[in-house]
Amino acid sequence: MKEIISTPSAPKAVGPYSQAVKANGFIFCSGQLPYAKEGQLISEDAGEQAKQCMENLKSILESIGSNLDKVVKTTIFLSDMNNFKIVNEIYGSFFKSEPPARVTIQVARLPFDVKVEIDAVAVS
Numbered sequence: 001m002k003e004i005i006s007t008p009s010a011p012k013a014v015g016p017y018s019q020a021v022k023a024n025g026f027i028f029c030s031g032q033l034p035y036a037k038e039g040q041l042i043s044e045d046a047g048e049q050a051k052q053c054m055e056n057l058k059s060i061l062e063s064i065g066s067n068l069d070k071v072v073k074t075t076i077f078l079s080d081m082n083n084f085k086i087v088n089e090i091y092g093s094f095f096k097s098e099p100p101a102r103v104t105i106q107v108a109r110l111p112f113d114v115k116v117e118i119d120a121v122a123v124s
Helices: 046-063 082-095
Strands: 002-005 020-023 028-031 070-080 099-107 117-124
Touching: 020 046, 028 046, 046 070, 046 082, 046 117, 070 082, 082 117
Parallel strands: 070 099
Antiparallel strands: 002 020, 020 028, 028 117, 070 117
16 A cells, blocks of 8 residues: 655645655655745755755655654765765755665756755655
8 A cells, every 4th residue: 555645845746756655664755856845946056955855855754754763765866976075964964863875876967957856765
């Protein structure tokens, strides 16, 4: 059984996907872009973009009674690996102890030409 997760506290999906799906004790959060819940890009700065992506993930998880402490895996997509250091610092501020497993990769391009996208898998 799966449960589709949708909350107004994070930007709504901009395509044929869900903000998150809960299934078999896991929460699979779609990649979050650096948009405020109202739908506007928050900044051109990679650090600020990373922070907004993490805030969006936090909002989605909290909307169903979970939180970032329950995240077991993330993927960070960067449009430029030169932004790794600042994004890593911001990301680390959300996981002060027992951080999840993670992959960070540079991609050729991200939706809407943003600099950062982050997805997550959490236990419920």
